[in-house]
Amino acid sequence: xxxxxxxxxxxxxxxxxxxxxxxxxxxxxxxxxxxxxxxxxxxxxxxxxxxxxxxxxxxxxxxxxxxxxxxxxxxxxxxxxxxxxxxxxxxxxxxxxxxxxxxxxxxxxxxxxxxxxxxxxxxxxxxxxxxxxxxxxxxxxxxxxxxxxxxxxxxxxxxxxxxxxxxxxxxxxxxxxxxxxxxxxxxxxxxxxxxxxxxxxxxxxxxxxxxxxxxxxxxxxxxxxxxxxxxxxxxxxxxxxxxxxxxxxxxxxxxxxxxxxxxxxxxxxxxxxxxxxxxxxxxxxxxxxxxxxxxxxxxxxxxxxxxxxxxxxxxxxxxxxxxxxxxxxxxxxxxxxxxxxxxxxxxxxxxxxxxxxxxxxxxxxxxxxxxxxxxxxxxx
Numbered sequence: 001x002x003x004x005x006x007x008x009x010x011x012x013x014x015x016x017x018x019x020x021x022x023x024x025x026x027x028x029x030x031x032x033x034x035x036x037x038x039x040x041x042x043x044x045x046x047x048x049x050x051x052x053x054x055x056x057x058x059x060x061x062x063x064x065x066x067x068x069x070x071x072x073x074x075x076x077x078x079x080x081x082x083x084x085x086x087x088x089x090x091x092x093x094x095x096x097x098x099x100x101x102x103x104x105x106x107x108x109x110x111x112x113x114x115x116x117x118x119x120x121x122x123x124x125x126x127x128x129x130x131x132x133x134x135x136x137x138x139x140x141x142x143x144x145x146x147x148x149x150x151x152x153x154x155x156x157x158x159x160x161x162x163x164x165x166x167x168x169x170x171x172x173x174x175x176x177x178x179x180x181x182x183x184x185x186x187x188x189x190x191x192x193x194x195x196x197x198x199x200x201x202x203x204x205x206x207x208x209x210x211x212x213x214x215x216x217x218x219x220x221x222x223x224x225x226x227x228x229x230x231x232x233x234x235x236x237x238x239x240x241x242x243x244x245x246x247x248x249x250x251x252x253x254x255x256x257x258x259x260x261x262x263x264x265x266x267x268x269x270x271x272x273x274x275x276x277x278x279x280x281x282x283x284x285x286x287x288x289x290x291x292x293x294x295x296x297x298x299x300x301x302x303x304x305x306x307x308x309x310x311x312x313x314x315x316x317x318x319x320x321x322x323x324x325x326x327x328x329x330x331x332x333x334x335x336x337x338x339x340x341x342x343x344x345x346x347x348x349x350x351x352x353x354x355x356x357x358x359x360x361x362x363x364x365x366x367x368x369x370x371x372x373x374x375x376x377x378x379x380x
Contacts, residue, residue, distance in 0.1 A: 002375035003319060003333055005368055006182060006298065007049070008233050008266055009135030010067060010338030011060030012347055012356040017041045021343060025077035038063045039123065046127045048357075052365040056131045056182060059124035060339075067186050067341040068092065068137050070120070071113035071171070072104055072145075076344050084108045090144060091200050093192055093237055093244040101239065101342065106145040109155030111163040118174035125179045134180040135233070135338070138187045139168040139218055140211035148202050161214065168218045172230065184231035184266055186341075187215065187257075191236050192245040194252040212256050219261050224292035228263040231298070235268035238337035241305045241349040246271070254281045264296040268336040270310070270318070271303045279325035286330060298332030301370065302363040304339040307350045309362045315370020320377060328378045333371040335363065 013021075020037040023029045045060035064070035074080030078087050081104060089105035117136045125132055139161075146152065146160050175183045190211060196204040215232075222230060234257060237244035250272075257265065265286075269278050282297045299322050301315045315333065323331055339360040340347065347356035 002380050003331055003371045003378070004296070004298065005054070005333040005371040006056045006133055006266075007054070007058055007335055007364060008184065008338040009058055009061050009186070010064075010341045011045050011062070011360050012340040012345065012353040013062060013343055014041055014044070014357060015352065015354050017062065018344065018346075018353060021075055021077075025075055025079055031074070042124045043127045046124060048361050049364065050128070050130050052361055053368050054130070054364055055368075056133050057128060058133050058135065059120065061120075061135065061341075063120040063123070065343055066101075067135060067338060068103070068141050070117065071115055071137065071142070071167070073114070076342065080114070082112075082114045084111075085145070090148065090202060092141070092144065092189070094197060094200050095237060095239060095242040095244045096246070097240065097242040099240055099242070103144055105147065106152060106160065108152060109159060109163065111145070111160055111167065113167045113171065116171050116174050118171070118178040121175055121178045121180060131181040132179060133182040133184065134175040134178075135184050135186055136168070136171045136175060138185045138189070138211075138215055138232075139164050140187065140214050141189050142168070143211075143214060144189070144202060148205065165214070165217045169221050172218070172222070182229045182231060184233050185215065185262070186233050187211075188233070188235050188237055190234050190257060191248050191253050194248045195245045208253070208256055212259050215260055220291070227261060227290075228293050230262050231264040231266055232257070232260055232262045233266040235300075235337040238305055239342050240345055241347060243305070250278050250281055255285050258285045258287055258290075258295060261291045262295070263290070263293050264298060264332065266298045266334040267300060269300040270336045271300070271305065275318075275321070276325070279322045283325040283327070286326065294330060296330045296332050297326055298334040299326070300336035301333050302335045302367050304335055304337050304360065304363070305349065307356070307359050309359060310366050310370075312366045312369040312373060315366050316373040316377070319371060319374035323374075323378060328380060333367055335367065
């Protein structure tokens, strides 16, 4: 089988969509007007991704407020925030360029998703002629909605975790029911949990083992056959062309990451300074038997934060190098991260979000064609 390849999920929003989001937050337009622009952007994303010859596509998360908050709110400005959430939650991350992203705060139970990823997928899939994937948020990320210190009256942390796992399972199952052929779980907080950023207290609480256990509580509800097409994505963040945890050595994360009983992993590598170090860790810790399935590692071969487009030949050579450390039959190709996980990302290094979209599709095309070239050389 040729080297499998797929994107992480998001694409930059076109300028007209970001303008509509601002107008909706300001009360200038209604939700139906915003939804029309989102639909237009989804259709365009699907058509352009199919034009890259990608074997599996997504709608670029054009309807989502962000990869993490789509179950909670309509926009990052707080429009449509669930009733039992307040906007003053803890920071999710503080990025290297100084900007931050903040989560809401849970104020009461029970916890329920306002929106499921399948709600978006079901609207987009009629536009597609190729198989579609769907990214969903990890329960570990949403566990940060509950105050790290203190408790919520009449709603214990344990009750919240039970409800959270039920909702996360439902999110995945409904995505498959809506037609997704793959579902990947975004787990960028994994690497960040090893950072110990004094400005962001939760990152110093040694939460990685808890995150792995909580995510496996959901993943283990699926059969081995189902888990073959459930993936997990890890990266050091990617917002406004900046990162939040690239300085964390993958040796602190990957041995734990592969304890997740998922079938495949989408792993940022292209922007790493020492790629061989990461390939070696992957080869050493990727499990041949993850509760009945052999895990596959999709390595990042393009950098969504860098406006320079990798060539197909560079992608080919990257994969050939990785195959020295990772079994070629368990090697895949992906992008380092979603191209714009947050809907308000302006892609400053790219000049504009419209140009960033063109760059993204060019990178995806290089990844697809480079993976095919490497497959031929490797005899796959």
